[in-house]
Amino acid sequence: MRNLFLPQYRITGSDIINLKKRNGEIIAFNGLVSEVYSAHNGKPYYQVKLEGGNTIWIASLVNSGYEKEGKIIRILGYVAEVGNDETAKKYNQTAYHIYAFCVIAMDSKQMAILPGTELQVKKWMNGTIPKAEK
Numbered sequence: 001m002r003n004l005f006l007p008q009y010r011i012t013g014s015d016i017i018n019l020k021k022r023n024g025e026i027i028a029f030n031g032l033v034s035e036v037y038s039a040h041n042g043k044p045y046y047q048v049k050l051e052g053g054n055t056i057w058i059a060s061l062v063n064s065g066y067e068k069e070g071k072i073i074r075i076l077g078y079v080a081e082v083g084n085d086e087t088a089k090k091y092n093q094t095a096y097h098i099y100a101f102c103v104i105a106m107d108s109k110q111m112a113i114l115p116g117t118e119l120q121v122k123k124w125m126n127g128t129i130p131k132a133e134k
Contacts, residue, residue, distance in 0.1 A: 019056075019096040022079045026120065026130050027098070030106065031056070033071050039087040047091070048073070057097040059088060064112030066105040076102035076124055 031048025034055065039045040044060045044067040058067075058075060066073050077100035082088040088097055101114040102121050113121050120130040 019079050019094075023081060023096065024078060026076065026078045028074065028076045028124060028129055030072060030074050031058075033067055033069050033073060035091070036067050036069060037087065037091060039085075045087045045091065048075070057088065057092040057094070058100050059085065059097050060100045060103065061114045062101065062103055062112045064103045064105070064110075066103050066110070066112065072106040074104040074106060075100045076121065 029050065031050055033046055034049045035047040037045045039059065043063055044058075046058050046060070046067045047055050048058060049055050058077070059080075060067060061077075075098060077098040079096055080099050082092055082095055082097055085097075101117045102111065102124070103113075104111045111121075123130040
């Protein structure tokens with residue numbers, strides 16, 4: 001089994017600017033949790049700081065409990081437009097965020113996944129970022 005904990009894609013400053021081009025794509029990356037809020041559905045909406053200092057907002061699809069300020073996590077999710085999401089509009093000043101369907105706490109290597117996404121997570125475990133079905 002390949003190492004699940006190696007990120008397959010690293011977001012940089014230019015990628016933040018070009019998220020529009022990645023809309024709908026599945027990506028994986030590490031981030032340092034810097035702010036955490038609760039969305040209307042009771043799931044966390046949080047900001048992570050990326051390598052290089054840029055930040056990105058995460059709309060979690062799982063309640064992992066790993067989203068605590070100061071923790072390093074690995075995220076597997078897809079790029080999406082903020083749209084009419086009231087929580088996102090309140091905190092996120094950009095047009096895009098990541099819908100996270102798998103979150104890994106890097107200190108404990110514990111993983112939480114959204115039920116029904118096991119196939120995508122398995123592909124990731126085997127070293128491939130899965131393709132989003134459009």
